[in-house]
Amino acid sequence: QKEVEQNSGPLSVPEGAIASLNCTYSDRGSQSFFWYRQYSGKSPELIMSIYSNGDKEDGRFTAQLNKASQYVSLLIRDSQPSDSATYLCAVSRGSRLTFGEGTQLTVNP
Amino acid sequence: GAGVSQSPSNKVTEKGKDVELRCDPISGHTALYWYRQSLGQGLEFLIYFQGNSAPDKSGLPSDRFSAERTGGSVSTLTIQRTQQEDSAVYLCASSLGGLGYEQYFGPGTRLTVT
Numbered sequence: 096q097k098e099v100e101q102n103s104g105p106l107s108v109p110e111g112a113i114a115s116l117n118c119t120y121s122d123r124g125s126q127s128f129f130w131y132r133q134y135s136g137k138s139p140e141l142i143m144s145i146y147s148n149g150d151k152e153d154g155r156f157t158a159q160l161n162k163a164s165q166y167v168s169l170l171i172r173d174s175q176p177s178d179s180a181t182y183l184c185a186v187s188r189g190s191r192l193t194f195g196e197g198t199q200l201t202v203n204p
Numbered sequence: 205g206a207g208v209s210q211s212p213s214n215k216v217t218e219k220g221k222d223v224e225l226r227c228d229p230i231s232g233h234t235a236l237y238w239y240r241q242s243l244g245q246g247l248e249f250l251i252y253f254q255g256n257s258a259p260d261k262s263g264l265p266s267d268r269f270s271a272e273r274t275g276g277s278v279s280t281l282t283i284q285r286t287q288q289e290d291s292a293v294y295l296c297a298s299s300l301g302g303l304g305y306e307q308y309f310g311p312g313t314r315l316t317v318t
Contacts (some may be wrong), residue, residue: 098298117268127304138309146304158220183247190235190302194247 096121101184101195109203116198118184128160130169139183152173167203175203208310210296216316217286225313226279229298236279242292254302286317
């Protein structure tokens with residue numbers, strides 16, 4: 096079992112729709128959870144962090160965490176073509192981040 | 205403010221040569237990390253520095269890999285006797301602290317071993 100698993104994708108949504116990205120993790124001791132966006136040929140860019148159960152909203156992005164189910168998600172509202180990228184879920188227990196393999200999102204105009 | 209910087213942005217080297225990759229973290233960030241990203245392997249942790257010490261170097265794939273950090277700032281990742289499987293993008297990240305803090309990545313160094 097992989098430590099961090101994400102939807103294999105690719106995920107395609109029309110412009111203006113909600114994109115939903117999911118992630119599960121195996122280490123129950125994980126304490127910190129992050130979503131990164133990575134454009135092709137670029138490095139990962141932090142878009143959301145979440146540390147406690149529930150929802151955290153930042154603009155068009157909402158991160159959701161359920162530690163009992165070991166599940167993290169990212170919702171992107173009013174998706175734009177500029178949101179087309181690979182989204183990486185990352186989890187940490189201590190200092191290091193463990194990444195999922197990413198979900199490629201395409202937003203179609 | 206300035207983000208994490210890395211140099212060189214690209215490095216092509218012959219198999220068997222040594223290479224040095226440099227990372228300059230965000231000012232004031234005490235923690236520094238090296239990761240690498242390659243096709244088929246995803247993004248994998250290499251080493252973590254808190255200040256100048258490396259409490260976690262468990263991700264270094266072999267003894268050909270070493271890293272140091274001086275002055276609590278700049279870090280150098282050295283790969284000796286490079287092999288083709290070392291070809292990857294080497295990413296540096298920094299954070300305010302070491303436990304659960306948000307990590308910010310530099311642009312990476314693309315290493316190609318021919």
